[in-house]
Amino acid sequence: MIVRLKPGREGPVRAGHPWVFSGAIARLEGEEAAGALAQVISADGMRVGTGYLNPRCSITVRLLTWQDEAIDARFIRRRIEAALVLRQATLPPRTTGYRLINGEGDFLPGLVVDVYGDFLVCQFLTAGADRLKPLVVEVLVALLSPQGIYEKSEGSVRHEEGLPNAAGVVWGQEPPSLIAIEENGCRFFVQVQSGQKTGFFLDQRDNRALVGSLARGKHILNGFSYSGGFGIVAAKQGAQRVVSVDSSATALHLARQNWHGNDLSRTVGECIQADMFSYLRETAEIFDVIVLDPPPFIRRRQDVRSGVKGYKEINLQALRLLPPGGFLFSFSCSQHLSAQDFLQTVLFAAADARRRVQLLQHLGPGPDHPVNLAHGEGSYLKGVWLRVGD
Numbered sequence: 085m086i087v088r089l090k091p092g093r094e095g096p097v098r099a100g101h102p103w104v105f106s107g108a109i110a111r112l113e114g115e116e117a118a119g120a121l122a123q124v125i126s127a128d129g130m131r132v133g134t135g136y137l138n139p140r141c142s143i144t145v146r147l148l149t150w151q152d153e154a155i156d157a158r159f160i161r162r163r164i165e166a167a168l169v170l171r172q173a174t175l176p177p178r179t180t181g182y183r184l185i186n187g188e189g190d191f192l193p194g195l196v197v198d199v200y201g202d203f204l205v206c207q208f209l210t211a212g213a214d215r216l217k218p219l220v221v222e223v224l225v226a227l228l229s230p231q232g233i234y235e236k237s238e239g240s241v242r243h244e245e246g247l248p249n250a251a252g253v254v255w256g257q258e259p260p261s262l263i264a265i266e267e268n269g270c271r272f273f274v275q276v277q278s279g280q281k282t283g284f285f286l287d288q289r290d291n292r293a294l295v296g297s298l299a300r301g302k303h304i305l306n307g308f309s310y311s312g313g314f315g316i317v318a319a320k321q322g323a324q325r326v327v328s329v330d331s332s333a334t335a336l337h338l339a340r341q342n343w344h345g346n347d348l349s350r351t352v353g354e355c356i357q358a359d360m361f362s363y364l365r366e367t368a369e370i371f372d373v374i375v376l377d378p379p380p381f382i383r384r385r386q387d388v389r390s391g392v393k394g395y396k397e398i399n400l401q402a403l404r405l406l407p408p409g410g411f412l413f414s415f416s417c418s419q420h421l422s423a424q425d426f427l428q429t430v431l432f433a434a435a436d437a438r439r440r441v442q443l444l445q446h447l448g449p450g451p452d453h454p455v456n457l458a459h460g461e462g463s464y465l466k467g468v469w470l471r472v473g474d
Contacts (some may be wrong), residue, residue: 206233372411
């Protein structure tokens, strides 16, 4: 399969961007099968790279390599070995839950692999990644010797690619209902099959550690808490009080299991099932540290305006509940909201709350979630660490 580009449209791809959009393509030559491998050729006949094709998508080609090489088991093994070396070099000791493959960030677009102890969870999000599934599974088994590999391929990207959701064991044993992992000196139970994403928000590991480092003696509000991660790390580091708020009873049940699994005092922690917007507006309690880690308010480009209003509102209300010197950790995982626009939204929230605020640090995921420097779209998680001034 050959993909020929229009004149002058090869620049971003040559610079390392892994996507070829439909508007950059002059014509397709050969079988236009979703997921088929394709060579990308510039208008002057020069080879640009090799990727996989889906003619029904605006992202028509996702590049796997810029070199002249075969996409086979040896290629997949080299990519996964490089990703494994990076994790071994950068992860904290005794970390048994981490992301091994982060799609385009590890030069394997459409593929996500998360490690939870002796089990792996894979997401094959595109037609091309789905075609590579047998090779990926073969290499993962050879390199990591897991007890089992579970597929949890679902979401909007699959739908856009014309693929149904897929879930189930693809190799070895079925994962237990709860898998225990270690992180930052804490023990977390992960629900791979029924939990959000692949079971745990691995991208927040370093940020949980940062909150924990500031927690001793503090009152902590963990908003949109899911299974309690931020609050549990804070409690382990000596927080005086931790309030975890989530709208899901199932998530809070898991948070309580994690709390007890870390031998934390029941008097320190409280789990509250509530809408976070309502909780922030109605509570009169003052906190020293507030964490806001909501689900994406902006899932489609047309949702930007309403999503920005949501981010502004939760930050405004959170800033009202912080004393001078209090810390706010605020995050967005909306891909369609840039880090600069998110920061500006928080700025407007601070202005409306009449609080003077210091920006201490921009935050993002840990090094097990690398981003291809030429692929800014991969920087989905953005956050800020703020301090309320006197």
